[in-house]
Amino acid sequence: MTVMTSPTSSRALYFRLLRYVRPYWKAIALSLFATAVLAATEPLFPALLKPLLDKGFTPGGGFEQPLLIPLGIIGVFVVRGVFNYFSSYGFSWVANRVITDIREEMYARLVRLPSAYFQKHASSVPLTKIAYDVNGVASAATSVVVTVLKDGLAVLGLLVWLLWLNWQLTLICFALIPAIAWVMRTFSGRLRRASRGAQISTANMVEVLQETAHCARVIKVFGGEAQEAARFARTNNDVRGQNMRQAVAAAATSPIVHVFASVAVAVVVYVALVQSASGQTTVGSFVSFITALLMLLSPLRHLADVNAPLQRGLAAAESVFQLLDEAPETDPGTLDIGRAQGRIEFRDVGFRYPGAERDALSGINLDIAPGQTVALVGQSGGGKSTLAALLPRFHTISTGSLRLDGHELEALTLRSLRRNIAYVSQDVLLFNDTVAANIAYGDMAGAPRADIEAAAAAANALEFIRALPDGFDTVIGENGSRLSGGQRQRLAIARAILKDAPILILDEATSALDNESERLVQGALENLMHHRTTLVIAHRLSTIENADRIVVLAHGRVVESGDHATLMAHNGTYAQLYRLQFSEAA
Secondary structure, X not given: OOOOOOOOOHHHHHHHHHOOOHHHHHHHHHHHHHHHHHHHOOOHHHHHHHHHHHHHOOOOOOOOOOOHHHHHHHHHXXXXXHHHHHHHHHHHHHHHHHHHHHHHHHHHHHOOOOHHHHHHOOOHHHHHHHHHHHHHHHXXXXXXXXXXXXXXXXXXXXXXXXHHHOHHHHHHHOOHHHHHHHHHHHHHHHHHHHHHHHHHXXXXXXXXXXXXXXXXXXXXXXXXXXXXXXXXXXXXXXHHHHHHHHHHHHHHHHHHHHHHHHHHHHHHHHHHHHHHHOOOOOHHHHHHHHHHHHHHHHHHHHHHHOHHHHHHHHXXXXXXHHHHOOOXXXXXXXXOOOOOOOOEEEEEEEEOOOOOOOOOEEEEEEEEOOOOEEEEEOOOOOOHHHHHHHOOOOOOOOEEEEEEOOEEHHHEOHHHHHHOEXXXXXXXXXXXXXXXXXXXXXXXXXXXXXXXXXXXXXXOOHHHHHOOOOHHXXXXXXXXXXXXXXXXXXXXXXXXXXXXXXXXXEEOOOOXXXXXXXXXXXXXXXXXXXXXXXXXXXXXXXHHOOOOEEEEEEXXXXXXXXXXXHHHHHOOHHHHHHHHHHHHHO
């Protein structure tokens, strides 16, 4: 569940939002011109009614050319239709460009956020912001401006015509202005709060949907359908409740404005009847005035209703800018190390997760020579994955010193550091793309097909890839859903082989494999690990018996270190773990 920051002032939000519109000022200017022409034609129809009624239906006072008024009416609506099209199309084009630009900027920030952000927030939070909230932002930046300009100019033009016809009656209409302003101000805060609540509720609902898709098999096997349906119903009803709070605030604005307007119209009709009885106004003037006054109600209603999308847009802008203002992953390094030799040195390294009560790692001292294979073992929660995550700087050490080839890790640029590291995890991470694109990913994108096939062969994946419908061009589905667990794991290993990095991190890289696949991949891994500095995180101790060194971690500290034979002879923690696993297997 996401927590919104304190509300930002509407003025600051809106001016920041308009910065995304500024690059398209030419399209905006043309659209504004079309909108201005459209608004300027608003008083023409009631203006045509006055001579029509005063002269067209008076005996002896008819027009010499009676087609002029009908043609004028057609001309007015043709002009309005043409400029309305250009106004609507222009602002829609700008709105979609703004949405595209903001989404691209949000995604560019998302992929540069530190790992801590994704540990703190559910994945549905940025997804909702990028997919949904940004639409409300564009609405506030464009459609609100269109409404204010078009209907504002229409109101201005109609008021000028009304003043020219009868200034006394027009002054009565001015009483609407403070009343409408009061209504809009009263409901603005409620709309903004309801919009924020709707965004949070939508993010929670998306989170439930994501978990349902990800955990579908668990739900089925454990009979969780009813539980998940009830959980979704709660979040879905929460979304409905928040949307209804918005609807109540938005729906109340228009009728209240209409009540004020009806009172003004009633007073105007009464005064006009009194003036007509004394000969101060003509039928044409009165009908033209009433027509213009009734035409005034529509733009006034639009101006009153614009408060709802404006407040929703400002609430969405808060959500969007919250993501854009997240601090990206820090990269203080300035040194490009090139291709590293692979010497890694931990000197009294300590690390604590933000908000944690104790250190996840403490007093880690470890020297790893180039080309050496070091296995990290221990009970769950001992710090193995955390220790490995420090090397590519997914986390920054809290105390001590961590060096690569004698250079402090923070002195290296992230790109230089990570270019030297290949990573294969137990949670296989693949993309909904072709087999070839998943192997030749990132810096290796565009690698020759021969190199891709060689990497697949080294990972013992070539046989099953060639058996796929389109071979290397087969799309494998979301996270490789069309492949078996062993096949997905071998693709991830092939990706690491193709990168040919001098440092390799294997986080339970064979855990997802059956016995036959494990045998095939273990041989590929041994070839891959040759002449590379390798950190292996292992729970199945039988896979790391040949490691150059085995480091046993417990409660964030190194409790034992040595090769398999030495540690077994020592009969300590490692020996106990090893015997326990084999007794369980037996």
